[in-house]
Amino acid sequence: LRAGRLLLNRPKRAYAHPFIYEHGSFVTIDLPGGVLAAPDSISINNRGQVAGSFENSSSQSHGFVYEHGVITTIDVPGANSTYVVDLNNQGDIAGFYLDDTGKHGFVYDGETFTSIDVPWGVSGSTAVADINNHGQIVGSFGSYNDSTSYGFVYDDGTFTAIAVPDALYGFADVINDRGEIAGVYYDADGGHAYVASPVPQDQTTIFPFLKAAPDDLLL
Amino acid sequence: MANDQLEQASAPDLAYTFTTIDPPDSSSVTVTGINNQGEVVGYYGAAGVSYGFVYDKGSYLTIDAPDASFTMANAINDQGFVAGVYMDPDSIIHGYIYKARALTIIDFPGIIETHPTSINSR
Numbered sequence: 001l002r003a004g005r006l007l008l009n010r011p012k013r014a015y016a017h018p019f020i021y022e023h024g025s026f027v028t029i030d031l032p033g034g035v036l037a038a039p040d041s042i043s044i045n046n047r048g049q050v051a052g053s054f055e056n057s058s059s060q061s062h063g064f065v066y067e068h069g070v071i072t073t074i075d076v077p078g079a080n081s082t083y084v085v086d087l088n089n090q091g092d093i094a095g096f097y098l099d100d101t102g103k104h105g106f107v108y109d110g111e112t113f114t115s116i117d118v119p120w121g122v123s124g125s126t127a128v129a130d131i132n133n134h135g136q137i138v139g140s141f142g143s144y145n146d147s148t149s150y151g152f153v154y155d156d157g158t159f160t161a162i163a164v165p166d167a168l169y170g171f172a173d174v175i176n177d178r179g180e181i182a183g184v185y186y187d188a189d190g191g192h193a194y195v196a197s198p199v200p201q202d203q204t205t206i207f208p209f210l211k212a213a214p215d216d217l218l219l
Numbered sequence: 220m221a222n223d224q225l226e227q228a229s230a231p232d233l234a235y236t237f238t239t240i241d242p243p244d245s246s247s248v249t250v251t252g253i254n255n256q257g258e259v260v261g262y263y264g265a266a267g268v269s270y271g272f273v274y275d276k277g278s279y280l281t282i283d284a285p286d287a288s289f290t291m292a293n294a295i296n297d298q299g300f301v302a303g304v305y306m307d308p309d310s311i312i313h314g315y316i317y318k319a320r321a322l323t324i325i326d327f328p329g330i331i332e333t334h335p336t337s338i339n340s341r
Contacts, residue, residue, distance in 0.1 A: 019327065021314075021335070026327050041292070043337045126250035164237050174253045181235070182253045193248045195259055195274070198232070 018042050018052055018066070029066050032073070037061040041085045051087040053095070063095055072166075076106050076113050086131050094131035098137075103127055105139055105154070118152050118159055126152075130174045137174040138162070138181055151183050164194050172196075242272045242279050252294045254340075260292040260301055271303050271317075274336035282317055292317070294338045 018029040029059030032052040042052040050066040063074030063084030079097035093108045102124015105116030121141030128139040137154040151172025162172045170185030181196040245263035259274040264275040271282030271292030284305035300316040314325035314333040
């Protein structure tokens with residue numbers, strides 16, 4: 001199964017539709033708002049559920065999940081806008097929302113919304129990018145000290161910073177079920193991609209965020 | 220925030236080794252996916268053209284659709300199928316599925332742009 005979007009008329013975002021493609025056939029999804037928001041963040045899981053975001057006439061964004069012809073709207077309580085970026089095979093939905101205090105991550109398990117705010121980041125700066133099938137979530141947050149961004153991984157209430165050694169700033173974009181994280185970072189030579197592989201701490205010689213330069217990211 | 224607060228917030232038993240991914244001749248790079256085999260996909264710019272790539276344990280595979288002015292890889296599943304888009308010489312954007320150096324075009328009939336953004340492993 002593949003999911004994506006169709007653009008029926010290039011200048012008009014209003015005509016973009018999510019689709020599911022399987023074995024040569026397309027199914028299009030008609031959203032209640034009609035307008036896709038964050039159109040490159042349409043995801044499909046192994047159950048065939050499709051998740052993404054759409055805008056209403058007031059340009060507020062809402063998340064959605066599509067399954068077997070039924071669309072369920074996802075709105076974080078109290079949010080001005082909700083953006084869904086990914087869902088896993090359990091149907092857990094990850095994204096971010098905007099309220100009067102800024103940007104916050106969230107995860108929704110079908111019953112409960114949990115806000116994700118990196119505790120040492122700039123208030124209202126947490127952006128979630130991906131969730132794996134263990135419920136681990138990656139994203140990026142703003143640093144108080146140097147006004148740049150760093151990646152993080154969130155695992156059942158615990159945050160770990162993802163900071164590439166010698167990077168000026170960076171982002172954690174995707175995570176697989178082995179906990180491997182990939183993203184991009186920038187140093188004096190420009191932009192690079194990276195993959196970060198988890199290892200037990202006693203096998204690691206350097207944990208740059210915690211051991212090498214913790215003050216860089218602290219208030 | 221104090222250092223002890225940071226350590227409380229960070230997982231004490233989790234650390235990472237980092238590997239840089241620089242596709243050949245790239246001037247910019249974007250990551251879009253990683254599958255459970257550790258294959259990383261994305262796209263990069265080189266000499267003003269965008270190419271898709273798959274990185275696998277130190278090896279790079281470039282995805283360059285025929286006659287395309289740009290090619291992007293948007294996702295990869297656990298079987299190694301890559302979903303993405305490319306623009307043809309008439310500025311039409313096509314979707315594609317790529318595996319084992321074979322590219323299959325995914326175009327919704329009569330539509331000006333088809334953008335696959337995700338692919339599952341079913």
